[in-house]
Amino acid sequence: MDDIESFTRILNKYRFVEPIPLDVQVHIRKIKGREYRRILKKTGVYSTLTLVSLIILYLIKKIIVLMGYHVKALVLIGALATAAGGAAIIIKCHSFQNINRIHDRGRSSIGLSSSVTSVNKNMPVSSMKSGIVAGPVFSVQLFTSEKSSSDIADMAVKDISDSLREAGASIREDGLQKGRHRPATQILVLGSVELLDGRYVIHVRAVRVKSSEIIFYTAASIRSKNDVPGMCRKISRELLESL
Amino acid sequence: MSGILMQKNFVIFGENPCLIIWTVTMLRRNRIFARAYSEYYSLVFSMVFSRINNVEDTEDICQDVFASLYHKLDSIVDIKKWLYGAARFEVMSFYRRKRIHLPLEEEALDELMQYNNSSGEVMMIINDAIENADNYSSDRERILFNLIAFRNFSYEEAAKHTGYTRRQARYRYTLIVKRITSHLAGKGIKNLEDLL
Numbered sequence: 228m229d230d231i232e233s234f235t236r237i238l239n240k241y242r243f244v245e246p247i248p249l250d251v252q253v254h255i256r257k258i259k260g261r262e263y264r265r266i267l268k269k270t271g272v273y274s275t276l277t278l279v280s281l282i283i284l285y286l287i288k289k290i291i292v293l294m295g296y297h298v299k300a301l302v303l304i305g306a307l308a309t310a311a312g313g314a315a316i317i318i319k320c321h322s323f324q325n326i327n328r329i330h331d332r333g334r335s336s337i338g339l340s341s342s343v344t345s346v347n348k349n350m351p352v353s354s355m356k357s358g359i360v361a362g363p364v365f366s367v368q369l370f371t372s373e374k375s376s377s378d379i380a381d382m383a384v385k386d387i388s389d390s391l392r393e394a395g396a397s398i399r400e401d402g403l404q405k406g407r408h409r410p411a412t413q414i415l416v417l418g419s420v421e422l423l424d425g426r427y428v429i430h431v432r433a434v435r436v437k438s439s440e441i442i443f444y445t446a447a448s449i450r451s452k453n454d455v456p457g458m459c460r461k462i463s464r465e466l467l468e469s470l
Numbered sequence: 471m472s473g474i475l476m477q478k479n480f481v482i483f484g485e486n487p488c489l490i491i492w493t494v495t496m497l498r499r500n501r502i503f504a505r506a507y508s509e510y511y512s513l514v515f516s517m518v519f520s521r522i523n524n525v526e527d528t529e530d531i532c533q534d535v536f537a538s539l540y541h542k543l544d545s546i547v548d549i550k551k552w553l554y555g556a557a558r559f560e561v562m563s564f565y566r567r568k569r570i571h572l573p574l575e576e577e578a579l580d581e582l583m584q585y586n587n588s589s590g591e592v593m594m595i596i597n598d599a600i601e602n603a604d605n606y607s608s609d610r611e612r613i614l615f616n617l618i619a620f621r622n623f624s625y626e627e628a629a630k631h632t633g634y635t636r637r638q639a640r641y642r643y644t645l646i647v648k649r650i651t652s653h654l655a656g657k658g659i660k661n662l663e664d665l666l
Contacts, residue, residue, distance in 0.1 A: 233662035234647045238619055240666060241593050243600075245520035246622035254525060255515050256630055263507055266533055270540045 363470065365391055366399040366412040370429075372420040379427050379452060380420040386459030387416060387431070394467055412436055416466070426450055431462050433469075443469045503540050506549045511536070512631045513613055514557050516621040521561050531560045550609075592665060595657055605649040614639055615646045 238244050247255075294302065367388045372380035392398050399412050418431040426448045433443035443466050447458050514535060519528045535556045539546070546552045599605070600619075606612040614632045617623040618639070623631070629639035651662060659665060 230651055230662065231644060231647055233666070234651065235619070237596065237662060237665050241596060243596070244620055244622060245516075247516050247519060249624065249627070251519060251525065252621075252623055252627040252631075255512050256627070258529065259511055262511070262529060262533065262536075263504075266507070266536045266540070269533060269537045 362396055363413040364397045364399055364411065365414050365416055365433075367391070367416040368418075370418040370420050373422065376420045376422050376427055379429075379449075379455060380418075382452060382455045383418065383420060383429055383431075383459055386456045387418075387463050390460045390463035391416075391467070394463060396467065414442070414470075423448075429458065429462070431466070433466055499540075499543055503536075503543060506539065506543075506553075507536055509609060509613060510550060510553050513616055514553050516617070517554070518557050518561055520621070522564065527564065531557070531564060535560055595654065595659070596665075599650045599653040599657070602650075602653055605646055605653065610634075611642055611646060614642055618643050 291299070365388075367384055370380035370384055388398050413436055415434045415436055416431065417434065418429060420430075421428050427450075428446060428448045430446045431444070432441055434440065435442050445462055445465060447462060449455060449458050511532065515528055515532050518531050518535075519525070522528055522531070535553060538556060539549070539553065542552075600615075606615065610632050614628055614634065617628040617631060618625065625639045625643070626636045628634075628643075629636045632639070634642065654662070
């Protein structure tokens with residue numbers, strides 16, 4: 228009989244032992260974290276930040292204990308490289324945003340001059356895909372209308388988009404958000420069509436997305452569908468001139 | 471966002487330096503509490519469970535014990551002793567609330583009376599050897615020993631509770647038993663089997 232066995236028998240004989248069932252042993256371990264949060268809540272010091280920091284500390288501790296020296300060194304190098312890469316990306320993005328901002332500021336102060344428009348005219352369509360756009364990016368939203376004038380509204384949206392595109396402006400067909408190959412929308416074109424006394428009245432307004440400022444508003448009336456393309460070309464021209 | 475927070479805190483701390491002291495105190499208190507909880511929760515739970523035999527009630531009692539530990543942390547000298555005392559008190563209160571007539575101290579006395587005087591002396595010697603601080607190199611070792619020896623934890627479970635590997639737990643437990651055996655040998659008990 229070895230020392231351990233003798234010692235265990237002595238402890239049992241003199242009733243030092245108060246055994247805990249195995250399932251309870253496992254249960255204690257499982258509830259330890261949950262109970263800690265409950266106790267902290269009870270004491271009033273619990274917050275999400277506390278929880279997050281505890282989890283992070285716990286994970287770091289666990290990971291560090293399990294890692295060998297070589298792995299620790301590799302992880303450290305990896306973390307440093309990631310941090311440096313992240314910093315470089317942030318700096319790059321920040322400088323790119325600044326360039327865009329300066330570009331926008333310059334345009335708003337001098338207006339969209341004909342020279343800029345002419346540059347836009349010559350701009351290749353592929354430049355939209357690369358995300359680098361010289362002029363403001365428009366997005367023409369669906370015009371509101373009653374059922375009787377919905378076809379006019381659809382025509383107006385299409386014609387205004389086409390007219391703006393022909394004038395060299397960049398048009399975003401889908402949402403407003405910036406994507407990998409999609410620049411963010413800067414000017415939103417909204418409108419409505421209504422039927423009044425047998426004439427269709429088209430209201431168009433342009434809103435600057437960043438500031439929600441209405442930069443252009445016009446209303447025009449037409450007699451029939453045939454007048455839509457001509458009127459839309461005129462509205463688009465006025466819109467571009469107003470910029 | 472973090473910049474704004476830092477600026478805000480700087481302004482607040484600048485106006486009220488006491489807040490810095492308060493924050494440092496709170497952080498220190500949280501650190502000590504987290505350590506005490508991590509070390510002693512399993513022990514306290516086991517102790518309470520062995521008297522109550524109900525997991526949910528034990529959880530409630532442990533919550534009360536550790537919550538009051540948090541509030542009284544500044545005035546407590548020996549956290550382990552305080553926890554044992556508080557747990558015992560909470561168990562008594564639990565029985566009182568449930569109106570269960572089971573005075574634990576009397577029960578323990580009855581048990582003790584079953585042994586003759588010489589058994590009582592042997593118990594005291596063993597207890598003294600176990601409690602001797604020289605047998606343990608750290609609190610963690612003491613907790614490991616308590617879990618395995620008194621609560622019948624498996625090496626694997628005790629290791630998981632105390633942060634050792636199974637092999638380390640087994641090795642350390644063996645070392646502690648050897649130290650206790652040596653201590654008993656110093657008291658004249660050369661052969662453990664004599665006590666059986």
